[in-house]
Amino acid sequence: MTATADAEAAANELTPLADYLGSVLRRLRALPPLDLDLTQAYGNVLAEDVVAPHSYPAFDQAAVDGYAARWEDISGGSRGPGYVPAPSGIPGGRSIRLNVVGDLGAASWRPVRLTPGSCFSVAAGAPLPIGADVVVPVEWTDQGMAAVEIFRAPKRGYGVRRAGEELPAGTLLARAGTYVSPALVAVFAATGIGHVVVRPSPRVVIVATGDELVDVGRGSQPGQVVDTNSHALTAAAAEAGALAYRVGICDDDPEALRGLLEDQTLRADLIITTGGTGTGPGDMVRRILSRREGGRAGPVTFTEVALFPGTALGFGTVGAEEVPVVCLPGEPGAALIGFEVLARPAIQLLAGAEPVFRPSVRAHLLETVSSPVGLREFRPAHVAERRGGGYTVQPLVGGPFTLSGLAEANGLLVLGERVTTAAAGSTVDVLLLDRRR
Numbered sequence: 001m002t003a004t005a006d007a008e009a010a011a012n013e014l015t016p017l018a019d020y021l022g023s024v025l026r027r028l029r030a031l032p033p034l035d036l037d038l039t040q041a042y043g044n045v046l047a048e049d050v051v052a053p054h055s056y057p058a059f060d061q062a063a064v065d066g067y068a069a070r071w072e073d074i075s076g077g078s079r080g081p082g083y084v085p086a087p088s089g090i091p092g093g094r095s096i097r098l099n100v101v102g103d104l105g106a107a108s109w110r111p112v113r114l115t116p117g118s119c120f121s122v123a124a125g126a127p128l129p130i131g132a133d134v135v136v137p138v139e140w141t142d143q144g145m146a147a148v149e150i151f152r153a154p155k156r157g158y159g160v161r162r163a164g165e166e167l168p169a170g171t172l173l174a175r176a177g178t179y180v181s182p183a184l185v186a187v188f189a190a191t192g193i194g195h196v197v198v199r200p201s202p203r204v205v206i207v208a209t210g211d212e213l214v215d216v217g218r219g220s221q222p223g224q225v226v227d228t229n230s231h232a233l234t235a236a237a238a239e240a241g242a243l244a245y246r247v248g249i250c251d252d253d254p255e256a257l258r259g260l261l262e263d264q265t266l267r268a269d270l271i272i273t274t275g276g277t278g279t280g281p282g283d284m285v286r287r288i289l290s291r292r293e294g295g296r297a298g299p300v301t302f303t304e305v306a307l308f309p310g311t312a313l314g315f316g317t318v319g320a321e322e323v324p325v326v327c328l329p330g331e332p333g334a335a336l337i338g339f340e341v342l343a344r345p346a347i348q349l350l351a352g353a354e355p356v357f358r359p360s361v362r363a364h365l366l367e368t369v370s371s372p373v374g375l376r377e378f379r380p381a382h383v384a385e386r387r388g389g390g391y392t393v394q395p396l397v398g399g400p401f402t403l404s405g406l407a408e409a410n411g412l413l414v415l416g417e418r419v420t421t422a423a424a425g426s427t428v429d430v431l432l433l434d435r436r437r
Contacts, residue, residue, distance in 0.1 A: 035195055042180050044200065046175070062104075064159045066136045067119045071156040074096050095150060098118060105126050120132070121145075173187055203267055204245070209285050229330065269350055326342055363393035367395055372420075414429040
């Protein structure tokens, strides 16, 4: 057999990524809902649809500072007792003078009524007098106090916000699965909502494993590797909306690892380990968590997935509460890609978010790239919008194993299992990363 044929045969023995993700995510359930005060709801995901109990605005009100009037008075259609024709203040035009019969502020509450030829001075947010159908901005007047001269007549309805104009009572404000944003908090508050039912943010514990690991703040020496992953994955989990806890480094000691995981089940909805997922002599996580005891399979199953980088992934549960565990590779690039592909969707599902996957687009490839046969590759890339619509994607130097490329990427170029070469000018799939520049 040729080298290519050997590679294809080996790839055929791997589990397709889509099948693996489906099998893992089907075992997860969204966390039980909580009723939270509105001030605590930000960042959580709604567990129920939210409907407006009251209208917004709640009453007819002025949208600008000015004078609330009847449009027929300022348009010259009425000649009521308060109407006083004024000398022309604008060449070729005519001004209107109305009696100012009162002032209304945002705290005014007594109902008042307009009579022909009169108006009220109003502040933005003030309730409208009965009969008013226009607010003339102060800058279009002489800002008079007892009487006001109006130099420019707005259209009927200008400066007026009617009750329920924006959100009538009974409006569906947000569906279950929606993240509660600051703006959504404002909408809820404006329509009279003080509590919402949400899914709590998942508590995610991150553990780095390996005798070779040392903490940050120094350079690596032979036989030592700085613990990059637990810091990076803690940040990634927080970015995904989790309450992330880094517990640091665990040596390749079976009892220490079992004890640590057992302890962490008390405060975790998901545990992420990194390192030790392969089949080499130092890959203790796989040996310990997949070991059969008493004729029963280990708590975690490790699977060779058609994924590049990082084919070896683990998933299972630990502890009496059966807390889910995701086991990622130890190579930093593979760990971060594995997080995006597996751990992040798991966090989103636990949080009740919809959809659980990153958004994707089709993009015009700017450079020819090759990909391993039989593997679905996720490669750091820079995505840009094209003038006239659509996207372009530029693969970043070094591929998925370079941390500098991952740091610069705002997307992940996805090359399917059957793609060995993607030519410049072809159209490819790209996952969009939520990176703030």
